[in-house]
Amino acid sequence: xxxxxxxxxxxxxxRQISNQIKYLxxxxxxxxxxxxxxxxxxxxxxxxxxxxxVKAYDELEAEGLLxxxxxxxxxxxxxxxxxxxxxxxxxxxxxxxxxxTEASQLNFTLGEVLVLLHDRHAALTRTLAKFESKxx
Amino acid sequence: xxxxxVDVQGLxxxxxxxxxxxxxxxxxxxxxxxxxxxxxxxxxxxxxxxxLGLMTPQQGTVRVLGLDPVKSPVEVLAQIGFLSEERDLPExxxxxxxxxxxxxxxxxxxxxxxxxxxxxxxxxxxxxxxHLSKGIRAQAGLIVAVAHRPRLLLLDEPSTGLxxxxxxxxxxxxxxxxxxxxxxxxxxxxxxxxxxxxxxxxFMVDHGRIVLRGSxxxxxRRHVVAxxxxxxxxxxxxxxxxxxxxxxxGQQWRVVCELTSDDSGDLPQSLAERGISVASVRAAxxxxxxxxxxxxxxxxxxxxxx
Numbered sequence: 001x002x003x004x005x006x007x008x009x010x011x012x013x014x015r016q017i018s019n020q021i022k023y024l025x026x027x028x029x030x031x032x033x034x035x036x037x038x039x040x041x042x043x044x045x046x047x048x049x050x051x052x053x054v055k056a057y058d059e060l061e062a063e064g065l066l067x068x069x070x071x072x073x074x075x076x077x078x079x080x081x082x083x084x085x086x087x088x089x090x091x092x093x094x095x096x097x098x099x100x101t102e103a104s105q106l107n108f109t110l111g112e113v114l115v116l117l118h119d120r121h122a123a124l125t126r127t128l129a130k131f132e133s134k135x136x
Numbered sequence: 137x138x139x140x141x142v143d144v145q146g147l148x149x150x151x152x153x154x155x156x157x158x159x160x161x162x163x164x165x166x167x168x169x170x171x172x173x174x175x176x177x178x179x180x181x182x183x184x185x186x187x188l189g190l191m192t193p194q195q196g197t198v199r200v201l202g203l204d205p206v207k208s209p210v211e212v213l214a215q216i217g218f219l220s221e222e223r224d225l226p227e228x229x230x231x232x233x234x235x236x237x238x239x240x241x242x243x244x245x246x247x248x249x250x251x252x253x254x255x256x257x258x259x260x261x262x263x264x265x266x267h268l269s270k271g272i273r274a275q276a277g278l279i280v281a282v283a284h285r286p287r288l289l290l291l292d293e294p295s296t297g298l299x300x301x302x303x304x305x306x307x308x309x310x311x312x313x314x315x316x317x318x319x320x321x322x323x324x325x326x327x328x329x330x331x332x333x334x335x336x337x338x339f340m341v342d343h344g345r346i347v348l349r350g351s352x353x354x355x356x357r358r359h360v361v362a363x364x365x366x367x368x369x370x371x372x373x374x375x376x377x378x379x380x381x382x383x384x385x386g387q388q389w390r391v392v393c394e395l396t397s398d399d400s401g402d403l404p405q406s407l408a409e410r411g412i413s414v415a416s417v418r419a420a421x422x423x424x425x426x427x428x429x430x431x432x433x434x435x436x437x438x439x440x441x442x
Binding site: 040047052 | 311
């Protein structure tokens with residue numbers, strides 16, 4: 001599990017960790033039912049006090065993204081929960097912002113971007129359909 | 137309520153005319169990592185030496201695990217692990233002799249754990265202590281400090297002069313002590329980044345006094361660095377409640393201040409009411425907070441002298 005801490009970031013370290021785990025879950029890099037590293041393992045990996053990991057896991061558990069199983073570890077809960085959906089929407093919004101920024105720098109209007117978006121969607125659908133028919 | 141591992145009340149200590157510790161009161165709770173920061177000579181080592189029972193309080197009381205470490209050194213030291221910058225180990229012993237010698241003092245010595253650490257550090261047990269490099273010596277000292285699984289781990293500037301790999305070994309030992317056993321660690325350091333990541337709670341000591349305490353997150357949340365517009369190059373440094381330090385940079389004042397409310401957004405408004413306009417506000421790093429705090433103490437001292 002790849003997590004990076006930015007010491008200069010204004011966010012508390014436990015929040016940096018919980019945000020990145022949310023991202024890993026939302027982007028599918030951590031899957032439903034997958035076990036997370038133990039507190040000590042992750043604390044050693046990131047060189048942070050173990051209580052920081054406990055705090056991050058507790059927060060994600062309270063939000064329903066992780067679950068602790070008695071006598072064993074911490075696992076990712078069902079990824080179709082509304083909260084994950086919200087996080088997925090946030091990630092997508094970031095990508096869209098990046099596209100819009102670039103579009104504006106290249107002097108595209110919103111109308112032109114929307115037309116292009118439709119075109120690309122159509123092209124992608126055709127490509128996927130071709131692959132599916134080949135697979136039969 | 138869990139019992140405090142350490143309870144220090146009103147501890148003061150002078151060496152000749154200088155105050156090494158001045159009315160220090162602090163408690164350490166089980167299961168947390170405490171960072172002790174301060175400049176050289178601020179009183180960090182003197183405080184740790186009191187916890188070890190190596191110094192008798194001139195004023196105030198020290199309790200470790202409910203006991204007076206000066207009166208009950210055997211009981212207290214059996215529960216403490218200690219590693220200092222000096223890492224004073226018997227020079228003439230071999231590493232394996234050092235470990236078996238030390239194990240004799242501790243009923244709780246964990247031979248498996250000691251062996252495990254020897255393997256992790258890739259230490260040659262047949263080598264003599266005097267032939268060990270500084271880093272390897274620190275690793276040997278670390279095994280001696282933790283293999284009896286102490287309830288309290290005290291580390292006095294453990295990282296000083298060591299490379300990143302061995303510093304990481306030391307920090308991992310703290311993590312292991314706290315994560316696996318729910319024990320308490322106090323480490324002093326002047327590496328503020330290390331303290332920021334590795335401690336739950338911190339104490340900032342300056343001239344023998346605790347000038348700042350609290351969880352790392354709350355300390356960071358309470359402090360900001362702001363740039364204030366200055367009207368003319370001759371105007372006086374701004375004065376307002378919460379201000380810790382002010383430094384002129386070109387046409388602006390760079391200030392470090394403690395927020396009076398939880399919201400850093402309130403600062404520009406409250407300063408605007410006093411005719412000061414704020415160019416920028418951002419979170420302060422521990423380093424910036426420390427430099428600002430230590431500088432202020434020094435200025436106040438100078439004023440008293442004048």
